Amino acid sequence: MAGNNFRKVQFPRETKGFINIDPLQTGGKLTEDARKALIEWGDGYSICDFCTTGRLDEIKKPPVYDFVHEQLPKFLDCDIARVTNGAREAKFAVIHSLARSGGWVVMDSNAHYSSYVAAERAGLNVALVPNTGYPDFKITVEKFAETLEETRRKGDIVLALITYPDGNYGNIPDVRKIAEICSDYDVPVLVNGAYAVGRMPVSLKDMKADFIVGSGHKSMAASGPIGVLGMREEWGEIVLRKSKKYRNKEIEMLGCTARGATIVTLMASFPHVRERVKRWNDEVEKARYFAGKMEELGIKQLGDKPHNHDLMFFHAENLYEISKKVKKGRFFLYRELKSRKIHGIKPGLTRYFKLSIYGLSYEEVDYVINAFAEILEKYS
Amino acid sequence: MAGNNFRKVQFPRETKGFINIDPLQTGGKLTEDARKALIEWGDGYSICDFCTTGRLDEIKKPPVYDFVHEQLPKFLDCDIARVTNGAREAKFAVIHSLARSGGWVVMDSNAHYSSYVAAERAGLNVALVPNTGYPDFKITVEKFAETLEETRRKGDIVLALITYPDGNYGNIPDVRKIAEICSDYDVPVLVNGAYAVGRMPVSLKDMKADFIVGSGHKSMAASGPIGVLGMREEWGEIVLRKSKKYRNKEIEMLGCTARGATIVTLMASFPHVRERVKRWNDEVEKARYFAGKMEELGIKQLGDKPHNHDLMFFHAENLYEISKKVKKGRFFLYRELKSRKIHGIKPGLTRYFKLSIYGLSYEEVDYVINAFAEILEKYS
Numbered sequence: 001m002a003g004n005n006f007r008k009v010q011f012p013r014e015t016k017g018f019i020n021i022d023p024l025q026t027g028g029k030l031t032e033d034a035r036k037a038l039i040e041w042g043d044g045y046s047i048c049d050f051c052t053t054g055r056l057d058e059i060k061k062p063p064v065y066d067f068v069h070e071q072l073p074k075f076l077d078c079d080i081a082r083v084t085n086g087a088r089e090a091k092f093a094v095i096h097s098l099a100r101s102g103g104w105v106v107m108d109s110n111a112h113y114s115s116y117v118a119a120e121r122a123g124l125n126v127a128l129v130p131n132t133g134y135p136d137f138k139i140t141v142e143k144f145a146e147t148l149e150e151t152r153r154k155g156d157i158v159l160a161l162i163t164y165p166d167g168n169y170g171n172i173p174d175v176r177k178i179a180e181i182c183s184d185y186d187v188p189v190l191v192n193g194a195y196a197v198g199r200m201p202v203s204l205k206d207m208k209a210d211f212i213v214g215s216g217h218k219s220m221a222a223s224g225p226i227g228v229l230g231m232r233e234e235w236g237e238i239v240l241r242k243s244k245k246y247r248n249k250e251i252e253m254l255g256c257t258a259r260g261a262t263i264v265t266l267m268a269s270f271p272h273v274r275e276r277v278k279r280w281n282d283e284v285e286k287a288r289y290f291a292g293k294m295e296e297l298g299i300k301q302l303g304d305k306p307h308n309h310d311l312m313f314f315h316a317e318n319l320y321e322i323s324k325k326v327k328k329g330r331f332f333l334y335r336e337l338k339s340r341k342i343h344g345i346k347p348g349l350t351r352y353f354k355l356s357i358y359g360l361s362y363e364e365v366d367y368v369i370n371a372f373a374e375i376l377e378k379y380s
Numbered sequence: 381m382a383g384n385n386f387r388k389v390q391f392p393r394e395t396k397g398f399i400n401i402d403p404l405q406t407g408g409k410l411t412e413d414a415r416k417a418l419i420e421w422g423d424g425y426s427i428c429d430f431c432t433t434g435r436l437d438e439i440k441k442p443p444v445y446d447f448v449h450e451q452l453p454k455f456l457d458c459d460i461a462r463v464t465n466g467a468r469e470a471k472f473a474v475i476h477s478l479a480r481s482g483g484w485v486v487m488d489s490n491a492h493y494s495s496y497v498a499a500e501r502a503g504l505n506v507a508l509v510p511n512t513g514y515p516d517f518k519i520t521v522e523k524f525a526e527t528l529e530e531t532r533r534k535g536d537i538v539l540a541l542i543t544y545p546d547g548n549y550g551n552i553p554d555v556r557k558i559a560e561i562c563s564d565y566d567v568p569v570l571v572n573g574a575y576a577v578g579r580m581p582v583s584l585k586d587m588k589a590d591f592i593v594g595s596g597h598k599s600m601a602a603s604g605p606i607g608v609l610g611m612r613e614e615w616g617e618i619v620l621r622k623s624k625k626y627r628n629k630e631i632e633m634l635g636c637t638a639r640g641a642t643i644v645t646l647m648a649s650f651p652h653v654r655e656r657v658k659r660w661n662d663e664v665e666k667a668r669y670f671a672g673k674m675e676e677l678g679i680k681q682l683g684d685k686p687h688n689h690d691l692m693f694f695h696a697e698n699l700y701e702i703s704k705k706v707k708k709g710r711f712f713l714y715r716e717l718k719s720r721k722i723h724g725i726k727p728g729l730t731r732y733f734k735l736s737i738y739g740l741s742y743e744e745v746d747y748v749i750n751a752f753a754e755i756l757e758k759y760s
Contacts, residue, residue, distance in 0.1 A: 011442045011648055013420045015429050028424015035422060037391045042418045042645070044408015044597035044604050049395050052727060054493075062391045085465040085605065088634045096501075113434075113626045114635050120623055121476075121631045217424035217640055224424050224640025225465065243500055246493045251501045254468045255494050260597055260604030260642070265422070268391055347432060 015343040019364050022344030023167065023311045026358035027199050027219035030265060037268035038223055041261045048259065055248055056256035056263070057082065067267050075274060076212055077203035078230035082240070082250075083266065084257045087194040087215040088114035090229035093252040094190055094211050095159060096122045097239040103158040104151050106187070108139040108173065110166035115192060124158065127151040135302045135315070139166075139173040145181045152185060162209075163192045168354060169303030170195070170311030179208040188235070194218050195311055197228060198273045199358060200280040204230050211235065216262065221269035226262040283310050283358060286365060290357050293369045297376055310358040320351035322379040333375065340371045395723040399744050402724030403547065403691045406738035407579050407599035410645060417648035418603055421641045428639065435628055436636035436643070437462065447647050455654060456592055457583035458610035460620070462630075463646070464637045467574040467595040468494035470609035473632040474570055474591050475539060476502045477619040483538040484531050486567070488519040488553065490546035495572060504538065507531040515682045515695070519546075519553040525561045532565060542589075543572045548734060549683030550575070550691030559588040568615070574598050575691055577608060578653045579738060580660040584610050591615065596642065601649035606642040663690050663738060666745060670737050673749045677756055690738040700731035702759040713755065720751045 020026060030038065041047065041062075050061045057068040064083075072081035084090040095105060095118050105119040109128040119126045129147040131137040139162070151157055160182045165172045179189045188210040196202050197214025198221070204212045211231045217224025231239060240250045249255040258266070287310045291301040300315040301307060323330045334347040345353045357365050400406060410418065421427065421442075430441045437448040444463075452461035464470040475485060475498050485499040489508040499506045509527040511517045519542070531537055540562045545552045559569045568590040576582050577594025578601070584592045591611045597604025611619060620630045629635040638646070667690045671681040679696040681687060703710045714727040725733045737745050 011417045011420060011644055013426060013429070014441070016420075022425075022428070024425045024428050025423065028426075030422050030424070035419070038418060038422045038641070039415070040391060040393045040396075042410050042415060042603045043405065044410070044602065045402075045404045046393060046408075047604075048402070048404050049393070049723070061394070085469065086639070089465065092634060113623070113629060116625055117623050117629050117631055117634055120625075121634065126625075222424065223422045224427075225638060225642070243493070243497050245496055245500075245506075249493060249497050251497055254472060254497055254501065258605060259466070261418070262605070262640070262642070264391055343429070 018341045018343040019360065019368060020343050021355040021357060021360075021368060023195070023354055023356035024218060025344065026310065026356040026360075027195070027221070028217040028224065029221060029359065030223060031221050031269045031272045033272065034221055034223070034265040034269040037264045038261050041264040045259060046261065047263060053248060054255070056259055062264060062267060064263060064267070067270065071270065072228060073230065076197065076214070076228070076230035077205050078212060079233035080236045080240070081228060081230045082253065082257070083263055084227040084229050084253070086225040087192065087213045087218070087227040088112075088118060089257070090213040090227045091115055091161070091190065091192060092118040092121055093229065094213075094231075094239055095119055095124065097241070097252055098158045098188065099124055100156055100158055103156045104154065105159045105161060106144075106147055106151050106157055107161035108144070108163050108166070110137065110139055110168060110171065111161060111163045112167050112192065112194065115161050115163065125155070127154075135300070136171075136305070137169045137303055137313075138171055141174050141177045141181065144178045148181065148185050148187065157185065157187045159190055160187050161190045161192060164196050165309045165311065167195060167311065169313045170307065170309035170354075170356075171304045172308045175207045175209065183208065194227075195309070199277065199283070199310070201277050204232070216258075216266045220266055220273050222266035223262055226258045226266050284308055286310070286357060286360075286362065287312060289362075290365050290369065294372065297369075297372055299372065311354060311356045313352070313354045315352055316350060318376060322376075323350040326379060332379075336375045336378075337371060340374075342368060342371055398721045398723040399740065399748060400723050401735040401737060401740075401748060403575070403734055403736035404598060405724065406690065406736040406740075407575070407601070408597040408604065409601060409739065410603060411601050411649045411652045413652065414601055414603070414645040414649040417644045418641050421644040425639060426641065427643060433628060434635070436639055442644060442647060444643060444647070447650065451650065452608060453610065456577065456594070456608070456610035457585045458592060459613035460616045461608060461610045462620070462633065462637070463643055464607040464609050464633070466605040467572065467593045467598070467607040468492075468498060469637070470593040470607045471495055471541070471570065471572060472498040472501055473609065474593075474611075474619055475499055475504065477621070477632055478538045478568065479504055480536055480538055483536045484534065485539045485541060486524075486527055486531050486537055487541035488524070488543050488546070490517065490519055490548060490551065491541060491543045492547050492572065492574065495541050495543065505535070507534075515680070516551075516685070517549045517683055518551055521554050521557045521561065524558045528561065528565050528567065537565065537567045539570055540567050541570045541572060544576050545689045545691060547575060547691065549693045550687065550689035550734075550736075551684045552688045555587045555589065563588065574607075575689065579657065579663070579690070581657050584612070596638075596646045600646055600653050602646035603642055606638040606646050664688055666690070666737060666740075666742065667692060669742075670745055670749065674752065677749075677752055679752065691734060691736045693732070693734045695732055696730060698756060702756075703730040706759060712759075716755045716758075717751060720754075722748060722751055
């Protein structure tokens with residue numbers, strides 16, 4: 001009986017003790033304080049212990065109210081903030097609130113799939129801003145302006161979405177200039193900062209954007225799924241509109257969102273996260289160091305160059321050539337890295353892959369570089 | 381600076397070691413296996429370690445695939461199941477998929493606020509089936525039929541929603557008969573089983589309903605927020621429709637949902653949860669025992685009688701009378717219970733309150749009853 005099999009599963013996490021270079025995971029590793037909070041607040045609905053108004057963001061103990069209404073708006077440099085079930089859920093809440101029948105969302109073609117799907121879920125059309133293609137894959141201000149102009153002729157643009165940076169190349173577009181152009185078209189701008197908020201300093205106001213979205217599990221050292229949403233004052237009435245019957249419940253939030261250990265871990269990590277973004281320049285320098293060493297091995301770094309983010313995309317013609325010859329085929333790289341306790345490049349990839357070295361020490365970075373050198377050497 | 385204050389917060393959970401009778405929490409307490417899994421899988425996006433297809437429900441290690449596609453449909457006695465960010469998010473996914481402009485949702489007036497808000501979010505009208513009022517607050521088959529008939533004259537009914545049981549009185553409506561009537565009107569039925577799934581045996585097919593929703597953090601011993609959604613085969617194409625561009629991404633799920641420690645705790649607790657529902661009759665018997673003892677103290681149990689669920693609503697005229705005389709006023713009950721290490725009745729309530737004794741031993745149940753007896757004695 002299948003039921004009996006299931007009973008025995010112990011769920012060990014096999015990548016424990018590994019160096020993890022999966023871009024999805026390097027910014028989501030819990031801090032020690034978050035780990036303690038996780039254990040303390042693990043039970044189901046524990047956060048609701050001292051909820052008196054029926055709203056998550058108004059809980060005083062633990063200090064959710066202070067976090068959501070004071071700390072987070074300061075951190076994002078916005079007027080109003082909320083915690084959501086994730087970055088994608090935050091994007092959907094905004095898109096769904098702004099949706100008009102037959103409307104369009106203009107977004108960069110480097111966008112995460114969930115940006116596209118969120119627009120589809122809201123019944124909207126999507127116009128994609130093309131990138132510059134190999135090897136840079138940049139989203140330029142000019143192309144964004146062109147796509148806005150073309151789309152305006154087709155119909156009603158309800159929102160522009162910019163991915164900052166994108167999750168493939170780690171490219172940082174000129175969001176401020178793009179937002180200025182959107183403003184000329186009277187189109188509000190949402191910045192998907194799932195790989196920015198919690199890693200690098202961000203300011204919604206400097207960006208001249210309307211909304212910013214972040215990911216707790218991707219970049220804020222929180223246990224997932226959890227996200228954050230910041231916006232300008234004027235959008236509060238629309239995106240945070242309230243139920244007609246339940247006057248204190250925000251419709252797009254379905255009342256309360258991240259109602260569990262997720263928000264407590266986000267809050268417990270927050271003081272550390274706020275500090276770590278101040279060291280962002282060191283992370284960029286380390287990424288450039290790593291990219292340089294990879295290039296010395298004949299593995300090309302694509303995207304912005306010099307690079308401005310820890311998430312990097314590589315083109316390894318040499319590893320691809322090896323994969324065509326060796327027994328294990330395209331899985332050889334995954335296995336070789338696994339045997340060296342390095343996790344995070346998808347099984348089967350050799351020619352093109354992304355990785356992140358966020359939070360690694362230089363010793364660990366060198367260990368990863370040496371692993372690639374050894375693997376190339378071994379099969380040469 | 382507010383920032384510096386935040387840094388010092390340690391997030392102790394003050395109700396540790398308390399007997400918790402908050403209905404929101406009694407079914408969400410983690411099992412030991414879930415607690416271990418929580419610690420092991422706490423990091424951000426840990427569940428994505430071995431994801432190869434880009435879909436949470438297809439991960440083989442840990443066995444999400446087996447859980448979502450084999451265990452869960454069996455447990456709910458339905459054809460297709462999914463894991464969601466919570467019961468409310470599951471309800472919204474269904475309502476949003478079925479929504480037609482100007483349409484109506486017919487739901488019982490004992491429904492959780494999030495059912496109402498989910499319909500509002502989808503832009504639908506809501507018709508509420510009235511309950512029978514004090515002291516039973518029942519949702520009868522007749523009233524449901526009446527409301528369906530009245531609403532049909534007003535417009536297009538897209539869905540009926542039944543709360544099974546509701547979160548105030550713990551009343552169990554005759555869902556099968558209601559579903560049969562809905563079927564005569566060709567209206568699909570969603571059962572909100574947030575307080576049923578994981579506590580008591582349920583069968584979507586026996587209920588003759590179309591959808592069932594459960595809550596991991598409320599009733600399945602999981603760390604929140606997480607929910608489950610079960611449905612009949614024929615609804616898969618509509619509710620789980622896929623993105624046009626990203627062919628394996630389900631639009632209403634925004635791709636993946638409970639992508640973190642939440643799903644691992646749900647899975648780790650599942651074998652225990654599956655066993656505990658077999659002991660449901662003992663829980664009902666214990667609830668009736670508790671209600672009887674409370675009535676002996678002059679505290680009246682409202683709702684179904686004899687009661688059929690651990691969630692109970694009480695009317696305590698005697699405690700209310702005390703609250704009018706004592707110094708601490710209406711907070712005296714909360715404080716008296718707190719001093720006895722009992723948590724879960726909302727601060728300020730004395731006359732009407734709900735509680736749940738799910739999972740408590742008879743020793744603990746007697747301790748709670750004695751606490752009420754002592755408090756009444758003290759102020760008499």
